[in-house]
Each structure stands twice: as C-alpha cells, then as structure tokens.
Amino acid sequence: LTGSSVETVPLERVAKGDRVRVAQDVVIPVDGRIVEGEGAVDESSLTGEAVPRACGVGDSVSAGTLLREGMLTVEAIRVGAASRIGRIIRAVEEAQSGRTQWQRIADRVAGVFVPIVLLASLGTLAGWVALDGDVAAGIRAAVAVLVVACPCALGLATPTAVVVATSVGALRGILVRDAAALESAAGVEVMFLDKTGTLTRGEVAVRA
Numbered sequence: 001l002t003g004s005s006v007e008t009v010p011l012e013r014v015a016k017g018d019r020v021r022v023a024q025d026v027v028i029p030v031d032g033r034i035v036e037g038e039g040a041v042d043e044s045s046l047t048g049e050a051v052p053r054a055c056g057v058g059d060s061v062s063a064g065t066l067l068r069e070g071m072l073t074v075e076a077i078r079v080g081a082a083s084r085i086g087r088i089i090r091a092v093e094e095a096q097s098g099r100t101q102w103q104r105i106a107d108r109v110a111g112v113f114v115p116i117v118l119l120a121s122l123g124t125l126a127g128w129v130a131l132d133g134d135v136a137a138g139i140r141a142a143v144a145v146l147v148v149a150c151p152c153a154l155g156l157a158t159p160t161a162v163v164v165a166t167s168v169g170a171l172r173g174i175l176v177r178d179a180a181a182l183e184s185a186a187g188v189e190v191m192f193l194d195k196t197g198t199l200t201r202g203e204v205a206v207r208a
Contacts, residue, residue, distance in 0.1 A: 006021055011029050011079075011080075012080070014029065014030060014076055014079050015076065015079065016076055016077060016078070016079060017075065017076060018030075018075075018076045019035065019073055019074065019075050019076070020032070020073070020074045020075075020076060021071070021072070021073055021074075022067050022071070022072045022073075022074055023067070023071055024039070024067055024068070024069055024070060024071065025066070025067065025068070026066070026067055027063075027064065027065070027066050027067075028041070028061050028062065028063055028064070028065050028066070028067060028072075028074065029063055029079075030063050030074060030076040030077070030078065030079045030083060031060070031061070031062050031063050031076070031077050031078035031079070031082075031083040031084055032060070032061060032074040032075050032076045032077045032078075033058065033059070033060055033061075033074065033075050033077060034055055034056060034057050034058065034059050034060075034061060034072050034073070034074055034075075035057060035073050035074070035075045036057065036072070036073035037056075037057075037070060037071045037072040037073055038054070038055060038056040038057070038070050038072070039054075039055055039067050039068070039069050039070020039071065039072050040052035040053065040054055040055070040067075040068045040069040040070060041053050041055050041061055041065050041066070041067055041068065042065060042066040042067075042068050043062065043065045045064050045065060045066070045085075045173070046062055046064060046065060046084065046085070046088075048173060050204050051204060052068045052069070055072070060077075061074055062083070062084045062085065063078075063079075063083040063084060063085045063086070064083075064084070064085035088170075088175060091175060091177060092166055092167070092170045092175065092176070094177075094178065095162075095166045095176045095177060095178050095179055095181075095182065117145070117146065117149045118146075120145055120149065121142045121143075121145045121146045121149075122142065124138070124141050124142045124145050125138045125139060125141065125142035126138075128141050128142075162179045162182060165182055166179075166182065
C-alpha cells in the first residue's frame with residue numbers, strides 16, 4: 001500500500017514498515033500492527049483457538065492467520081523467516097535435522113556393517129571365479145550381495161521416520177522442537193495441557 005494506491009507485489013518484496021492491505025478470507029502475510037480497519041481473525045493455525053478474535057486499530061496480528069471478516073491495513077513489523085510462522089517453520093526444520101539415539105546407533109552399526117558387506121561381496125567374487133572360472137557370473141553374484149545386504153536402508157529408515165513424523169505433526173498443529181523429544185514421546189504416559197482450546201477440533205458448533 002503506497003499512499004492511497006494499492007499495488008500487488010510478491011511477498012519477498014514486502015519489508016518492515018510497509019503497509020499491507022488484507023481482504024476478507026485472505027491469509028495475513030506478515031506479523032504487524034493494524035493501522036486501519038477492523039475484523040475477525042482466525043488464529044487457530046497458531047493457537048488452536050477456534051473462535052476468531054475481534055481486532056481493530058492498534059492490535060497485533062500474525063502471519064499465517066486468516067481474516068474471516070472485515071478489511072485490514074497492517075503495518076509490517078516482522079516478515080518472512082523473522083515472523084512467528086517463519087520461526088515455527090525453522091523449528092520444524094531443525095527438528096527434522098536432529099539426530100535421535102536410534103539414529104546414532106544405526107550410524108555406528110552402518111559404519112561397521114559397510115566394510116563387512118564389501119568384504120563379503122569381494123569374497124563372493126573371488127570364490128565364484130576360483131570355483132567356476134566365470135568372471136562375469138562372479139561379478140553378478142558380487143553385485144547381488146551388495147544389493148541385498150546394502151546398509152542404506154539401515155541408515156535411512158530412522159531419519160526418514162523423523163522427517164515424516166515431524167511433517168505430519170506440523171500439518172496437524174503438533175510442533176516438535178527436536179528429534180530427541182519426538183523419540184521420548186513414545187514413553188509419555190501423562191500429559192498436562194494449559195489451554196483447552198488446543199484440544200478442540202478447531203470448529204465452532206451449536207448444541208441444542
């Protein structure tokens with residue numbers, strides 16, 4: 001928003017201090033302060049609260065939330081990776097790159113297993129050539145040993161599980177700070193929650 005004119009620009013060009021016009025049913029693109037207008041903002045993507053919050057001039061809004069009603073002009077305070085939703089995305093990425101105890105164990109096992117597999121493959125080749133004399137068949141047998149005993153699955157299974165679990169959790173509003181916490185969650189028996197809104201389905205309903 002420049003003066004009284006409105007210009008459509010890519011989000012990457014929006015900087016701190018710029019004013020952004022947000023229409024109804026549009027996701028707010030920046031963390032900022034409302035300088036004009038009023039409306040109802042659905043913040044369930046960040047807080048789990050299903051009821052939209054009434055906002056007006058001077059109130060703060062966050063990127064990633066949805067304007068359900070009204071029209072707002074927002075002055076950008078934090079954009080991109082510095083915004084609240086940007087920090088959440090970064091936290092998920094850091095959790096995906098973390099290493100669990102089982103992943104470290106798998107890496108150590110793979111470090112021993114790889115040389116053993118290579119020796120077994122070379123032994124298969126040498127034995128086949130010594131007994132049969134067919135080098136081509138020996139090579140095929142050696143490659144078969146490498147393929148069947150390849151430790152790639154051992155090293156990839158755990159990090160793949162962590163990435164999938166954190167990604168699916170994030171899509172459902174569950175954020176994991178690190179891979180070790182995700183691994184420890186398997187032993188959780190009691191959970192304390194300080195906000196009942198996070199336990200709802202995110203949908204307001206009327207009961208007679």
